[in-house]
Amino acid sequence: MGGAELMEINWQFMMTTLPLYQKAAWITIKLGFGGIVLALIIGLICSIVLYYKVKGLQRVVQLYIEISRNTPLLIQLFFLYYGLPKIGLTMSENTCAIVGLAFLGGSYMTEAFRGGIEAVSKTQIESGLSIGLSNLQLVRYVILPQAIAVTIPSLGANCIFLLKETSIFGIIAIADLMNVTQSVIGMYYRTFESLLMLVVAYLIIILPLSISLSWLERKIRYAEFGN
Amino acid sequence: MQNLGISVLFEGTALQRLFSGLLVTASIAFISIVIAFVLGIGVGLLRTSNSKVIRYSCKLYLEMFRIIPILVWLFIVFFGVTAAFDLDLDGKVVAVIVFSLWGTAEMGDIVRGALESLPRHQIESGKALGLNFWGLYKYVLIPQAVRRMLPGAINLATRMVKTTSLVVMIGVIDVVKVGQQIIERSILKAPAAPLWIYGLIFILYFLICYPLSRLSKKLEMKWEQ
Amino acid sequence: MNKENNQVLLEIQNLHKQYGETTVLDGINLSVHKGEVVVVLGPSGCGKSTLLRCLNGLETIQEGDITFYGKSITGKNVNWQETRQKIGMVFQDYDLFPHMTVIENIMLGPTRVQKRDKQEALQQATQLLDRVGLLERKDAYPRQLSGGQKQRIAIVRALCMNPEIMLFDEVTAALDPEMVREVLDVILGLAKQGMTMVIVTHEMGFARAVADRVLFVDAGKICEISEPDEFFTSPKTERAQQFLNIFQYHQ
Numbered sequence: 001m002g003g004a005e006l007m008e009i010n011w012q013f014m015m016t017t018l019p020l021y022q023k024a025a026w027i028t029i030k031l032g033f034g035g036i037v038l039a040l041i042i043g044l045i046c047s048i049v050l051y052y053k054v055k056g057l058q059r060v061v062q063l064y065i066e067i068s069r070n071t072p073l074l075i076q077l078f079f080l081y082y083g084l085p086k087i088g089l090t091m092s093e094n095t096c097a098i099v100g101l102a103f104l105g106g107s108y109m110t111e112a113f114r115g116g117i118e119a120v121s122k123t124q125i126e127s128g129l130s131i132g133l134s135n136l137q138l139v140r141y142v143i144l145p146q147a148i149a150v151t152i153p154s155l156g157a158n159c160i161f162l163l164k165e166t167s168i169f170g171i172i173a174i175a176d177l178m179n180v181t182q183s184v185i186g187m188y189y190r191t192f193e194s195l196l197m198l199v200v201a202y203l204i205i206i207l208p209l210s211i212s213l214s215w216l217e218r219k220i221r222y223a224e225f226g227n
Numbered sequence: 228m229q230n231l232g233i234s235v236l237f238e239g240t241a242l243q244r245l246f247s248g249l250l251v252t253a254s255i256a257f258i259s260i261v262i263a264f265v266l267g268i269g270v271g272l273l274r275t276s277n278s279k280v281i282r283y284s285c286k287l288y289l290e291m292f293r294i295i296p297i298l299v300w301l302f303i304v305f306f307g308v309t310a311a312f313d314l315d316l317d318g319k320v321v322a323v324i325v326f327s328l329w330g331t332a333e334m335g336d337i338v339r340g341a342l343e344s345l346p347r348h349q350i351e352s353g354k355a356l357g358l359n360f361w362g363l364y365k366y367v368l369i370p371q372a373v374r375r376m377l378p379g380a381i382n383l384a385t386r387m388v389k390t391t392s393l394v395v396m397i398g399v400i401d402v403v404k405v406g407q408q409i410i411e412r413s414i415l416k417a418p419a420a421p422l423w424i425y426g427l428i429f430i431l432y433f434l435i436c437y438p439l440s441r442l443s444k445k446l447e448m449k450w451e452q
Numbered sequence: 453m454n455k456e457n458n459q460v461l462l463e464i465q466n467l468h469k470q471y472g473e474t475t476v477l478d479g480i481n482l483s484v485h486k487g488e489v490v491v492v493l494g495p496s497g498c499g500k501s502t503l504l505r506c507l508n509g510l511e512t513i514q515e516g517d518i519t520f521y522g523k524s525i526t527g528k529n530v531n532w533q534e535t536r537q538k539i540g541m542v543f544q545d546y547d548l549f550p551h552m553t554v555i556e557n558i559m560l561g562p563t564r565v566q567k568r569d570k571q572e573a574l575q576q577a578t579q580l581l582d583r584v585g586l587l588e589r590k591d592a593y594p595r596q597l598s599g600g601q602k603q604r605i606a607i608v609r610a611l612c613m614n615p616e617i618m619l620f621d622e623v624t625a626a627l628d629p630e631m632v633r634e635v636l637d638v639i640l641g642l643a644k645q646g647m648t649m650v651i652v653t654h655e656m657g658f659a660r661a662v663a664d665r666v667l668f669v670d671a672g673k674i675c676e677i678s679e680p681d682e683f684f685t686s687p688k689t690e691r692a693q694q695f696l697n698i699f700q701y702h703q
Contacts (some may be wrong), residue, residue: 070385070436072392074403075429082410082421126510127547131561131613132537141560145551160293167296171396178298178396191310195303199295206294 014193017184024180025201031094031174032166035101036159042102043109050110051117061110068107073165076100081172093172101162108158116151117143149220156213163206177201233423241409245424248405249431255319255401256388259326263387264380266327267334274339289332298393300325305397318399326387333383341375374450381443385436392432402428455664458486461521461617461648462507468515469502469672476502478672480516484617487646491659491680494669495695500652503669504621507650508541521616537566540615544622546606548594554581555590558609566613573612580608584638600631604638617648624655636662656699660684668692 046061068076077100081093091099120143128142170179177198184194236242274285292300305321308314349367395403406424413420462484469477476499484490492500505511507518509525509532518525525535548557555577562573581587584604594602603623610618620639624632636658643649643662653659659666659680666683668676668691676689687693 066437066440067433070389070440071429071432072389074392074395075425075432078403078421079425079429083425084422086419086422121547123543123545123547124549127543127549129510129532130508130536130541130543131609132533132565133561134533134565137564141564142549146549149551164296167298168393168396178302181302185306189310191306195307198299198302202295202299210290210294 010190010193013188013190014197017180017190017194017197020180020184021177021197021201024175024177025205027174028163028166028169028176029205031097031169031176032101032163034098035105035166036162038098038102039105039109039158039162040155042106043111043113046106046110047113047117050114065107065110068104073100073104074168074171076103077168077172093169093174096172097166097169097174101165104165105158105162108161109155112151112154112158113147115154116147116149119150120146152220153213153217156209156216160206160209160213163209164202167202233419234417236423236427238413244405244409245402245427245431248400248402251319251399252388252391252394252401252403253435255322255326255394255399256384256391259323259330260384260387262323262327263330263334263383266331268338270331270335271338271342274335275342285335289336292329292332297325297329297390298396300329301393301397318394318397321397322391322394322399326390330383330387334380337376337379337383338372340379341372344375345371374446377450378443378447381439381446385439385443388436388439389432402431455485455488458488460484461486462650463519463522464507464516465518466516467503467506467513467518469499469506469511469513476672477506477513480669480672480674482667482674484648484650486648488664489643489649489651489662490665490667491663492650492652492667492669493654493656493659493695494675498669499672500669501621504541504619504650504652507619508536508539533565537561537613538616539619540610540613540617541619541621542603542606542610542623544625546599546602546623546626548602548605548609550594553591553593554586554597554605557594557605558612561609561613577608577612580611581605583641584608598631599627600634603627603631603635607635607638607642611642617650618642620649620651620653622652622654624653656684656696668695670695 046064049057049061077096080091080096080100084090124142124146125138128138133141166176167178169176170182181194181198185191188194270285270288273281276282301321304325305316305318308316308321345368349371352367391401392403394401395407398404406428410420410424460483462482464480464482467477467480468475480503482490492503494500502511506513507525509530513526516526520535520539524530548554549560552560555574558577558581559570559573562568562576563570566573578587578590581590584607586601586604586608589597589601589605594605597605607623623639624635627635632655636655639649639651640658640662651659651662661680663680666676666678666680667674668683668687668689670691676683676687676692678688683692684696687696
């Protein structure tokens with residue numbers, strides 16, 4: 001096997017293994033989506049806790065953020081999948097994947113939401129209060145519209161980051177893209193074709209998101225600043 | 228009461244082996260970080276060049292690492308190079324190659340951001356004070372650029388340390404792999420081994436990364452004027 | 453014109469406010485009558501802005517009382533949503549909502565807070581906009597306007613709530629000199645129409661022209677209260693004299 005083999009790309013082979021890759025990509029997307037949605041919810045709740053400085057919970061959230069951001073997802077998954085069952089908490093591999101991703105992602109989403117909330121200046125809030133807006137109306141008409149503009153780029157970047165992190169799910173026996181690639185290489189020795197399909201699969205999953213995010217960022221920048 | 232298993236941590240050479248695994252992890256991270264920082268400065272300067280071609284190729288280089296997961300890159304180099312050139316690369320070498328390439332790209336972006344954010348009038352004020360080209364760089368531009376770079380750079384270093392956990396997937400005997408081996412050996416005697424071993428590795432990573440992120444925050448706040 | 457026989461709108465009694473250890477307002481007493489324009493002058497940091505902010509519930513007070521139409525607006529049980537509709541305030545940094553057009557900014561309060569008929573509110577809004585000469589900018593966004601224009605819109609926004617009293621906190625301090633006049637003219641117009649106002653400003657010429665009474669505040673206390681002509685030609689206290697001298701340049 002050598003460089004010459006590289007030149008003959010076996011398209012037929014790729015066609016036959018395509019279903020495997022499709023299935024694996026689909027699993028990645030589903031698990032990734034689940035983890036992201038959960039992470040967004042965690043992030044929203046935690047950012048509200050931090051903003052209103054809720055007693056007791058504030059410390060817990062801060063601790064959570066530090067732990068989640070300073071440890072790799074791989075270890076978090078191992079701990080969830082192999083460690084927790086030992087104290088009686090067993091979860092399926094899919095559940096572990098989603099929980100792990102949400103645990104990691106929640107802290108990043110919290111930072112994103114917080115950035116948005118804090119971007120709305122105090123004087124804007126006073127301005128709203130001075131025309132008699134209630135707290136709820138303040139959130140709805142003044143804070144939220146402005147916070148979202150700041151938050152969306154960060155949220156989008158976090159989503160892309162989390163989708164990339166899903167590549168690790170193979171270690172807890174999930175038939176994801178990396179696993180499929182490894183098996184295909186192991187069984188058929190079609191290294192180039194399988195790697196190519198792997199890259200294309202991730203491009204298909206992530207590239208559209210990345211491009212839409214850039215487009216969205218540009219649109220928001222225009223709406224806020226007119227340039 | 229059944230043996231809780233925490234003693235598995237202290238049995239035999241477990242801790243020593245974990246430590247040697249940690250050393251492997253740390254050395255991969257350290258070497259890659261150093262290479263990335265040095266080359267990254269070069270890439271950063273390139274990205275401020277006047278040539279559109281250079282700028283866009285560098286940006287493309289970065290985007291390749293931003294879109295394709297690092298683990299995929301590890302696979303590409305590990306399996307792909309082996310298949311294409313009949314070379315048998317050690318996982319550690321592959322890791323350093325991939326991480327250095329990734330780190331350089333990211334560092335280049337950080338350096339570019341720092342250079343572009345330097346206010347124009349700093350240069351003008353410096354000239355007004357009579358500084359020549361080198362003086363300008365030494366006393367005005369470089370200190371300011373370094374300040375703007377440091378938080379991002381430390382953040383990158385932390386991320387690179389966390390990402391080294393991936394190398395277990397290409398067969399490197401790092402701290403995670405050692406942990407797995409210890410667990411395999413002692414799982415029959417101490418069923419709760421995974422809890423303690425992975426728990427310990429969890430804490431080890433935290434102990435390395437947390438001080439770095441605190442340092443970065445402290446520097447950011449200190450220089451926030 | 454002596455308006456001191458009119459009804460008292462706002463009564464401030466023995467107002468004390470502290471920020472931590474520092475006393476910012478040290479026993480302020482003032483009655484503001486209907487139709488009256490009270491101008492508050494004083495050196496920076498003497499507490500003028502804080503005084504205004506206390507009147508609108510943006511600051512808490514430690515001691516004393518403020519009553520509006522006889523009802524207290526200090527303490528915890530004040531319905532600020534209701535009260536702030538009657539006490540309008542315009543800030544130094546105008547703070548229009550950047551994500552809304554001019555007309556949306558103005559209509560937000562009347563339609564959402566006061567629940568008024570949209571057509572009626574729109575009519576008032578266009579009338580007021582026309583009065584300040586900015587009707588053709590009603591669909592513009594704040595970022596497209598100059599500072600002076602934004603400030604005039606901020607005033608219209610506050611006026612559209614039909615307040616009984618208007619508070620102005622150094623509203624021209626952040627403006628380029630050319631734009632100061634257009635804003636002050638609007639306020640002068642309001643004074644002529646009999647709007648009750650409390651104005652904090654640095655513009656001495658304007659203060660003299662618009663005020664019914666001048667309040668000189670120094671270090672949290674009221675140093676002097678007089679009629680404008682009296683204050684500007686022969687101030688009674690030494691501090692006031694020193695303060696006015698800052699603004700004179702002749703030898």
